[in-house]
Amino acid sequence: METYDLRLISSSFTQDGEEPVIELFGRARGGKSVTVLSPGFRPYFFAVDPAPGLEETLSKTEGVVSVARDRLLYKSEDHDVLRIEFDGPRRMTEWKAKLRKTNRILAGDIPHHHRFFYDNDMGACIRVSGEPVDKDYGTDAVIRMESFENIEPFDPGLRVLSFDIENSVEHGDLLTICSVVSDGESLRACEPIVGSEKEMISAFADLIRKEDPDVISGYNIDNYDIRKIDERAKANRMKDAMPWGRDGSQPRLVGDRFWRVKGRVVCDAWWAVRRELRPKQETLNAVSMLVLGEQKLDVDPKRMDSEWAENREKVLEYCVKDAELSLRILLEVGTLRKGMDLSTVSKLTLEDVLTSGSSQLVDSLLIRMADRNKVGVPPMGVRTAASEQIEGGYVHSMNPGLYHWVCVLDFKSMYPSLIISKNICFTTLSPDGEIKSPTGARFMSKDRRVGLLPRLLSDLMDERDGIKKRMKETSDEHERRYLDGLQAAVKVLMNTFYGVFASSFYRFTDKSIGAAITSFARANVKGIIEEV
Structure with a gap:
């Protein structure tokens, strides 16, 4: 049996x-990278006001593990529901598509690994115990979870590459890939990777496997560097050329904007700067001067071919x-500290x-509370322009x-x-609520x-005061x-809640709620101005 204190980096x-x-990826106190496997957790959703005979039909259906009756609060009223558990996420997706044609489905769109977190009330830092298993993950340890408990948060010293x-510029082919690694205390440069494109792409994948970073970063890598490596791998007809994930999987492009690497976090420094500083000039040189007071080295990227031919060592530097x-x-x-x-x-x-x-931050806390209080969790809406x-x-x-x-x-x-x-x-x-807002909505x-929502925000306010x-x-x-920082x-x-509830797509939203909040606020401000 092995036990680790982990800061959880990613889950899947x-x-x-x-x-x-369930796969949990974390960095342990002491520096080890750890993969935690938890088998057997099965997905489920609820069917509201089920038709007679549905329970019996489902109980005889292949892939349905269990069917149980329950009662949930949904739209301020209690409803009969069936809790339907499946043998796997894929089966649940198939049955959700079938049943939602004739039934209202609750809690059917929660990702499987998030449902695991919510049901177990798992936090960001845990003490986990389990037996080591022989699985091909690129971490220092792989265990099958036997038990866990939430612990006080800590910074394990994230490894960032x-x-x-x-x-x-003329041909588009790669000339070099260079890396610098931080392990929480110091920075060290890796040996620059040069050679044929196939050799460089493979060597960089080997470097990621060897260094085992929690975070992969760079400047504008989402839009350029990762795309370029992927493009050149395809041009060289390399199959599965970028096994950067901790399970050896390939990077995945989401929404044609961001890359995901299993078990690691892709954190583009360009996006981080835009979010935190909103600089007038976003080039690496301008941001470096703004943040660090330093400039890039004197190499002209527009003349990269001649720069490379004339002085390769200068380009590598x-x-x-x-x-x-x-x-x-x-x-x-x-960004990483605030993220933790x-x-x-x-x-x-x-x-x-x-x-x-x-909305994911709000979901994490609100769905846990809703589950404990037998409140139904409706699906997310569709993002549309508010009418x-x-x-x-x-x-x-x-x-x-x-004055x-x-x-x-x-x-x-x-x-x-x-x-x-x-x-x-x-x-x-x-409609018969005792508390009336200036907009007419009643609570x-x-x-x-x-x-x-008031209970959750009250708890957060007490936590902040503490x-x-x-x-x-x-x-x-x-x-x-x-x-x-905490x-x-x-x-x-806390301030996220209003924005989410004022949106048109959030699962628990109602436009009368967002309007009621701002109307009470306006009335308060006006009232105080009159008194002063």
Whole structure:
């Protein structure tokens, strides 16, 4: 039996014969990379108000493991449901398509590995125990999970590999691939990869396997470098030429914009800079000057063919320097650190936080609470242009001039506070609710039903206050900075809820909820202005 304290980097699932297997990838305290396998967790969904005979029919159907009756709150009313469990995700997908023609389906679009997290209330950092198994994963250890427990969050020192390529301007073929690695404490340059294109592409895959990074980075690699390597591999008729995943799988392009590598996080420093800094100039040289006060080396990329022919060593040094600058920029803007903080409070992996939308963060906490309180989880809607915009916050008009007495007022988490005090939630929205918003939407009082959303936000607010209290009490500057990042992550998550509920596509949304929140806020601001 082996036991590890893990920071979870990524999660997925696979099929081992007839058995679904959850895959967890993490970096352990002490530096080891670990793959955790948890077989036997089976997918399920709920059919609302099932027709007579459906239970019996499904219980005799191949691929259906179990059928059980239950009751769930759905659209403020209790409904009979059937919980239908399947032998694997593929079978569940097939039956969801069949049953939704005649039945309302709940919790049918939750990814299998996320459902595993929710049902087990798994967090971002765990202590896991299990027996070692002989499976071909590119990590230091592979275990079959026997048990786990959530633990206090920690930074294991993520291993980050930043790379850059140079290619011929005239012909497009690769000239070199250069990499720099950070293991949490220091940076080191890898030997530049040169040779034929086939040799370089294979050697880079070997380097990734050898270094085993948690994060693959570089500057604009989503749009250029990874695409170029993929393009040249195809041009050279190389099959499965990029086994970068921890299971040896190939990179996968999502939405024609972002790349996913199984068991690792692809974090483009260019995207990170755009999100964190929004610079006026986005070139590596401009951003490097802005963030680090350094410039790139003096090589003209437009003359790369002649630069390569005249001074190869200078180009290699230039390529290594670009990979280094990109990595230092990524670390300086704090994307990975902030990602770990946000994964801690949202109970998700680092990859989920860095590559998913804000609705995934909300889902992680809200679906867990909904499940515990027997509240049905409807499917996500379709992203469309809103036909009717929700009125936003109040903007007070000022007469220009010089004012000698100015009073500055700030609201503590205004939208979350209003949601809590007014009991605003999809579970309390009701035509006969005691609490009436300025828009006319009504919500049940807390005496009748405390909403899930107010309860969740109240818990987060208490958590943030507790973290800020610990900040004041500690004399350790390192711990104070860590706690400051954590409380900031809680604040980001709390403020995410309004944006998600004001959207047109989120699974629990109702436009009357978003409109009610802003209308209460406008009324509050106007009321205070009148009093002052």
